[in-house]
Amino acid sequence: MAETTDAPSVLPARLGALPSIWAALRAYLLVAGMWLRASLAYRTSFWLTMVGNGVTSALDFAVIAIMFLHTRALGGWTLPQVAFLYGTAGMTLGLADLAVGSLDQLGQRVRDGSVDTVLIRPAAALAQLCADRFALRRLGRVLQSALVLLWSVSRLHLDWTPGRVLVTLLLLVCGSVIFGSVFVAGGAFQFFAADAAEVQNSVTYGGSAMLQYPPTIYARELVRGVVYGVPLAFVNWLPAMYVLGLPDRLGLPGWFRFASPIAALLCATAAGLAWRAALRSYRSTGS
Amino acid sequence: MPPVLDDVHPPCPPPPDPPPVPPSRSGALPALRPAVGLYAAVGRGSFRRYATYRAATWSGALTNSVFGFFIAYTYRALWEVRPHLGGYDLSSALTYVWLGQAMLMPVAAMGGGIQDDLEARISNGDIAVDLYRPVDQQAWWLAADLGRAGYHLLSRGVLPLLVGGLFFRLRMPAGGLAEAALTWCGFLVSVLLAVTVSFSLRYMTSLTGFWLLDARGVRQVALVLGMFFSGFLLPLTLFPSTLGQISEHLPWAGMVQIPEDVFLQRRTGAALLTGLGLQLGWAALLLGAGRLVQRAAAAKVVVQGG
Numbered sequence: 001m002a003e004t005t006d007a008p009s010v011l012p013a014r015l016g017a018l019p020s021i022w023a024a025l026r027a028y029l030l031v032a033g034m035w036l037r038a039s040l041a042y043r044t045s046f047w048l049t050m051v052g053n054g055v056t057s058a059l060d061f062a063v064i065a066i067m068f069l070h071t072r073a074l075g076g077w078t079l080p081q082v083a084f085l086y087g088t089a090g091m092t093l094g095l096a097d098l099a100v101g102s103l104d105q106l107g108q109r110v111r112d113g114s115v116d117t118v119l120i121r122p123a124a125a126l127a128q129l130c131a132d133r134f135a136l137r138r139l140g141r142v143l144q145s146a147l148v149l150l151w152s153v154s155r156l157h158l159d160w161t162p163g164r165v166l167v168t169l170l171l172l173v174c175g176s177v178i179f180g181s182v183f184v185a186g187g188a189f190q191f192f193a194a195d196a197a198e199v200q201n202s203v204t205y206g207g208s209a210m211l212q213y214p215p216t217i218y219a220r221e222l223v224r225g226v227v228y229g230v231p232l233a234f235v236n237w238l239p240a241m242y243v244l245g246l247p248d249r250l251g252l253p254g255w256f257r258f259a260s261p262i263a264a265l266l267c268a269t270a271a272g273l274a275w276r277a278a279l280r281s282y283r284s285t286g287s
Numbered sequence: 288m289p290p291v292l293d294d295v296h297p298p299c300p301p302p303p304d305p306p307p308v309p310p311s312r313s314g315a316l317p318a319l320r321p322a323v324g325l326y327a328a329v330g331r332g333s334f335r336r337y338a339t340y341r342a343a344t345w346s347g348a349l350t351n352s353v354f355g356f357f358i359a360y361t362y363r364a365l366w367e368v369r370p371h372l373g374g375y376d377l378s379s380a381l382t383y384v385w386l387g388q389a390m391l392m393p394v395a396a397m398g399g400g401i402q403d404d405l406e407a408r409i410s411n412g413d414i415a416v417d418l419y420r421p422v423d424q425q426a427w428w429l430a431a432d433l434g435r436a437g438y439h440l441l442s443r444g445v446l447p448l449l450v451g452g453l454f455f456r457l458r459m460p461a462g463g464l465a466e467a468a469l470t471w472c473g474f475l476v477s478v479l480l481a482v483t484v485s486f487s488l489r490y491m492t493s494l495t496g497f498w499l500l501d502a503r504g505v506r507q508v509a510l511v512l513g514m515f516f517s518g519f520l521l522p523l524t525l526f527p528s529t530l531g532q533i534s535e536h537l538p539w540a541g542m543v544q545i546p547e548d549v550f551l552q553r554r555t556g557a558a559l560l561t562g563l564g565l566q567l568g569w570a571a572l573l574l575g576a577g578r579l580v581q582r583a584a585a586a587k588v589v590v591q592g593g
Binding site: 042044045046047048049052053055056059062063066067069070071073074075193194195196197198199201202206209210213217218219222 | 340342343345346347349350353354356358360361363364365368369372499500501502503504505507510511514515520521525526
């Protein structure tokens with residue numbers, strides 16, 4: 001008898017963390033589904049934006065291709081090798097953008113006070129805000145980058161050892177987590193500086209633009225910044241050196257090539273802490 | 288490599304206010320002088336409105352500078368292998384990058400500017416009120432966009448150029464005082480025309496909202512064309528030959544490529560005049576086409592009372 005009375009109080013404590021993650025995921029899917037239906041209401045526009053999204057990101061590759069019309073190597077890397085960087089940078093940014101990219105509109109919501117509506121709902125604020133205005137059209141970039149990546153792999157003639165396959169898969173997962181963390185940290189920043197949303201573009205879109213090219217073309221200080229500062233080098237530069245079998249001209253520790261999971265974990269933790277701090281310090285505009 | 292941003296919004300700081308000031312000075316038949324005064328006031332109001340968002344300006348200038356660095360490094364890598372590629376030496380090529388970043392926002396090569404406001408007013412129906420006003424719609428929005436461009440030129444144009452000049456050796460207009468002054472004047476006229484060409488294209492893009500209800504798709508297509516054919520990503524002279532020659536005569540060339548070449552003194556004398564002439568011709572043609580679209584759009588409006 002005593003056990004049954006105990007049960008309800010024990011259960012939530014024991015399973016506390018897990019159900020809240022499920023609840024957050026459910027909230028995310030519900031909000032995202034709603035926006036998906038909304039965007040499908042204007043079908044012409046939806047398909048145009050989806051295709052346009054892929055084509056826009058393909059322009060970057062067109063530029064690279066045009067550059068290679070005039071040269072055979074850039075920073076010592078060949079076109080298929082640069083295409084590997086391009087494909088992985090685009091896919092990881094694209095996946096992060098698809099999942100949590102909506103956070104870059106958070107400043108707008110802080111300004112007009114509509115964050116309040118989100119906060120009073122009985123669901124995780126981060127999940128709701130990430131799914132806010134969920135845009136499936138962003139899949140355009142992911143698909144286009146995946147095509148370039150496939151083309152690059154077909155041209156590289158690599159010996160696909162299990163190690164290389166594993167590092168490539170890890171690259172895609174960890175890279176997306178690193179970019180996703182930047183989006184979350186950027187969202188946290190917008191609680192403090194509501195109309196400075198563009199700062200985060202320089203890290204996300206700018207970072208991805210930088211990762212499309214070999215590290216050898218950049219100044220040493222810049223490369224050091226994306227290794228030890230915002231660790232974007234772990235998204236693709238470092239693992240790519242292992243996969244492509246290229247020598248390290250940057251003079252970094254050899255195990256850094258396999259350290260992407262650690263970098264991703266650190267980024268996610270830092271972003272989570274920043275988000276909590278921002279949410280706690282939030283004061284409504286009162287409008 | 289360029290700030291190709293997935294959705295149409297990232298790079299344009301969307302100042303959230305509803306559009307400019309209420310209009311309507313007085314009589315139904317405004318004489319020319321009051322009309323000019325009215326549009327000047329609209330332009331000034333738009334300038335001030337964008338100037339209000341200081342943090343947005345600073346963060347935007349920072350973003351343009353960061354992208355400037357990345358693109359400049361890629362250009363340097365290419366030009367070190369192929370000096371004088373496309374007729375630009377390394378210093379000109381680097382100037383091309385930073386000047387491109389400086390013009391990106393004023394010219395709104397990636398879309399934006401008045402588009403955000405205009406599209407919002409079309410989709411929520413406020414446009415019906417605008418159509419009642421005794422002003423010319425196209426002129427009104429052009430004035431607002433020129434005011435915006437003026438502010439962006441002074442803030443997000445000048446700042447990245449200064450940053451670029453600090454870290455790279457850029458090529459400023461050379462020659463005697465008269466020649467340099469002439470180049471600067473030509474450049475400013477060319478930028479003014481570039482904004483006008485860009486406006487006329489963006490205005491028509493937004494008006495498709497009257498038919499499609501949601502202009503985002505068309506806007507994305509316009510973005511792609513604008514980015515690629517304006518010469519913002521790469522000078523058009525680097526394109527494969529036929530494509531390059533064609534694109535140099537399309538309206539988008541007037542948005543980035545021509546002002547750049549005027550600044551770099553690749554267009555002087557007769558070439559300067561033909562460049563400006565091309566911009567002027569496209570501006571006139573596209574503004575005319577915009578008026579036709581505007582008339583058709585206005586005829587489509589149904590006001591549901593209530």
